[in-house]
Each structure stands twice: as structure tokens, then as C-alpha cells.
Amino acid sequence: MDMSVKKTGINAAWRGLANCRGCGIRESALFADLTESDFNLIHLPIDEMTVAPGAALYHVGDEPAALYTVRGGLVKLVQYLPNGGQRIVRLLRTGDTAGLEAALGEPYRHTAIAIHPVLTCRIPRAVIQRLSEETQHLHQQLMRRWHQAVERADAFLVELGTGSARARVARLFLTLVDGHGECDFFGREDVGAVLGITTETASRAVAELKRQGLLNELRPNRFQCNVDALRALADGP
């Protein structure tokens, strides 16, 4: 287990104020079914920003000033172990929400770090609280988000925490593939932290899948996956 804590330099760029009304992922986003009048209640700015790989959206223990909607890229939620190691407890993708606890005024339980370049909307806690008092819609949405978070957490435990290293890696790829059987992957250390195995074991498993032709590395960490074969592995040993 890696005892060193990575320094993640602030590396986020402000992209401008978000136009929620015209948001491309609005139907899947937190503000899914807000009405026009709801939007008029927002007076604090919702910033749209990019976050570079390795940079953090927020750190555990930070003042919970905002929550984040992921509009693109991949975010890891990290929890640090008493012995200094770390474990990734969830991966967030387009449409997911990071830092939901901020809406309750609770401290952040994780550190959220971009794995791939991330585009995100930063929604101040005050906006959420204001809206959630005024409109049922948002309340519903928030509840659904929580529900989703629990489901994800359970899936993480069951799918990625059970079975042999090979099977776990196979399942990880299956959770990441797009509609064309391709997927962006990431560093072996993070793979290990997701699956609860060492970096070396993760590397061996990925390397072997490549050798066996279940994965074809188009370019560094971009894979063409043999989805059917992976699925067979996922259940087996």
C-alpha cells in the first residue's frame, strides 16, 4: 500500500458561468426538472470549470461550500486509511454528482480527484439549500441522487470487491466501456486502489488481458475491449 500522499496541485480552470437552461446533460443532471421560475431563484453563480487529471475538486474535511455535477471526464472519490494508504470508494462519470453531503451541510467524506480531464459545474451550497426549500423538484432529485450513490456504493462492493483479481479487472473494464466497446483506462495504482489489490497485481492482470487479446491498446490507456470475453471472465475465476 502506498504510504505517500500525493500532492495534488490546484489545477482547475474557470470556464465561465453555466447556462443551466441550455445544459446538454440537463435531463440527466441534478437540475433535471427545474422549471423556468425555479431558475429565477438562483442568484449565486454556478461556475463551469475544467479540472486537470490529478487535481482535486475538493478535499476531505474542506468547508463544504459546494457540490459538483460531473459533465464529462472521470472522478475518483478517495478515502484515506489509518495506515496512510488509500482506497477509491467510487468512480463518477458524466451526470453524476460529487460532494452531495455539502447540501446537508455535512463535511466532505472524501477527496474528489479528476482521473481524466473533467468538466464540472460547481453549485454553491446556498443555491442548493435555497432551491431545495422552494421547490419539490429539487428535493426529489436530491433524494434520487442519494439513492444512486448508495446503489453505486453497493455495486462497488459487490462487483469490484469480489472474486479473483482477473475477474475484478474484467468487471472494471465492463463498467467503463462505451457503446463501441472502447474505454479510457487509468493508472495501475488507481486500479489497485479501486479493486483492493496491489499495483503490481493490477498491472499483471491488465497485461495478461492484453496478451490474451481481450484488450487491444489503441493508444496509452485507451482500449478496445472484447466485451463478451470479459463478461465470461467476470463471472468465472
Add this chain to the structure above:
Amino acid sequence: MDMSVKKTGINAAWRGLANCRGCGIRESALFADLTESDFNLIHLPIDEMTVAPGAALYHVGDEPAALYTVRGGLVKLVQYLPNGGQRIVRLLRTGDTAGLEAALGEPYRHTAIAIHPVLTCRIPRAVIQRLSEETQHLHQQLMRRWHQAVERADAFLVELGTGSARARVARLFLTLVDGHGECDFFGREDVGAVLGITTETASRAVAELKRQGLLNELRPNRFQCNVDALRALADGP
């Protein structure tokens, strides 16, 4: 992994209608800060019932007709794997809530089974939905419950899914001890399903802790724990 699915005969006894106003665990329960007028909105009966070990509160896929407040005992939330095995994704104790998703009208994601004799209040979905429309209090409470569920899920992953078998078992005991260093334990098969290890490995780990004097078995599956020594083990190997 055990391929057989246990038959859990219905074995719940009705204890009468609950008196929420005078509930002993009310400050920690779902209805924590309902006002007198809120209670008047309840017209459906909230049943108080006991559930015998091995019996289910509800099964995955059941019509989500109610949620359950655990007033005593120990409940496991089980998810079944594609290969027929099972994994326990959470343990619920006094004050916890099972089947929260019913409040959203979502299907149950788990099967909830009593490990120790359980005393529970069954709250019909309609009651929750009615109250949650009428009163902010309950909305808040529900949100907090979800938050709690996510925290539990993360803790399960990080604390019970990381480290050697011995360390995991030690941490499991630490999550179960009461104020006097005693704790009720449960079957090795369930221990394995919680920790993601085999029944035999679970048995070996517990047996060794007994031999080393970190655990003293007062009577079958009732232990006096050397909390400090367990804590040392929990971080180490």
C-alpha cells in the same frame, strides 16, 4: 462460495401497533423530530414486529410496500451474485433503517434478513410519502438517512474490505462491541460474506483470536473482547 440459496421461512410475529410518540429510540429514529400535529397525519398502522434469526424483513424485488426501523437486534442486507453466491453489503442495528428505497417507490435492492432476534417497526410507504409531503422534518430526516447509508457503505468497503483476513475480523468485532467490550457475534458463513473471505478463513481467524486470548467466548457467539489488542491488529497486518 455457497451456491445454495437458503430458504428463509416467514417467521415474523406481530407485536401490535407502534406508539411512535412514546418510542424509546425516538430521538435516533426516523420520526425523530415529528411534531404532535405531524402524527395526526398518520392514518395507516405502523406495525411493531419481531423477526426471528434467519427470517427476512423483505426480499430483493418485493413490492416496496414499506420501510423498516430497526429497534433492536441485527439485520444483514444481502445482495446475490451472478454466480449464485452472496455478499452482505451492510449490517443494520438499533436506530438504522432498512428498505429506504421504498420511500422513493424504487424496488428493494437487497434482501434484509435478521441475524439476531430483531424488533422492528414497519412503516408503510404511503405513510412516509404522505408525511414527507406535509412536513419538512421528515424530508430532512430521510435525507440524513440516505447520507448515513452512504457513509455506512463506504465504511464497509474501506474498513471491512481492506487488509488481511485477521485485520478484517478484528475490525468487524470492533464495529460490534458494546460499551463493556462485549459483543454478540454470528455464524462464520455470514462473517465470510461480510468480509469477502471464505467461511473457513473466517473460522480460522476467529478461532485464532480466541486462542490468543483477544476474544473470550462467554457463551456460543457471545464474546468478551480485548478492545485495545483488537485495535492494534486492525491497523497492522
Add this chain to the structure above:
DNA sequence: CGCCCCTTTGAACATTTTCAACGAACGTGG
């Protein structure tokens, strides 16, 4: 070009799983 970081690989070692067997506790039915 040289340095650094990441991935990969090897080999010895540790842990866990698997398969098998035994004994105690329990409840049933004779």
C-alpha cells in the same frame, strides 16, 4: 540527452482457498 515516472516482469514468500474430514450441539423420531 538524461531524468523521472509508470508499467511490466521475475522470484521468493505469505496468505488465502480448496477439498476433505472430524467432533460437538441440536432436534427428531423411534
Add this chain to the structure above:
DNA sequence: CCACGTTCGTTGAAAATGTTCAAAGGGGCG
């Protein structure tokens, strides 16, 4: 009341799996 079958916890021994420590190769960046 006792014999029997069952379940559960335990243990042994061999095999499989994962970890650890160490080192080599590759690619990108200054």
C-alpha cells in the same frame, strides 16, 4: 431416553492466488 441425521465450527494439507522486493524497459518532458 437414546440413536440418528443435520448443521456448524474447526482443523489439516495441498494448491492457487496475491504480495513483496527488486530490477529492467519505455515514454515523455525539461
